[in-house]
Amino acid sequence: MKKIVFITCFLFIITSVLSFIIPNKAYACSCIDDSVEENYQDSSVVFTGTLVSKDTEGGNKFQVDKVWKGELQDGYVYSGFFGMCGTEFEKGSKYLVYTYNHDGTEETSLCSDNKLISEASADINKLDQLIETDKGSFFPYVLVLILTITIIIVIWRIKWSRS
Helix, strand or coil: CHHHHHHHHHHHHHHHHHHHHCCCCCCCCCCCCCCHHHHHHHCCEEEEEEEEEECCCCEEEEEEEEEEECCCHHHEEECCCHHHCCCCCCCCCEEEEEEEEECCEEECCHHHCCEEHHHCHHHHHHHHHHHHHHHHHHHHHHHHHHHHHHHHHHHHHHHHHHC
16 A cells, blocks of 8 residues: 555656656747737728628638728738637627738737727727827928929029029
């Protein structure tokens, strides 16, 4: 009996030691909590849409409602698989989605900060503000262009009237 207890304890100790000496590989996702502005800048396409269908390869087809940045060709977004840092979208649910372009395919991941619409109102308001700011920042360039063209025309007319 003592021999069985000794062998059991010995095997337990050896197994425990080996599990620390020879660790298994572990994979994990590590995401940085970016602001809406950073997510917008880092993304190729930002949109809201309803998930219409999913395929077995990690592809998702969205019915797009609103786009803040880029253009989503055919509503298709690859999200990978949930176990490999992919995002699990639920069919029929509406989302705010940030994508990046990888080899011509729009992709998203667990770290892209995608959200259900019900949880994304603050982000959507911020995106609307970003778009308004972008539109407002375009005006000075147009004004400078118009003034430059006007000055060139005035100088040209003065030169032609003297000749």
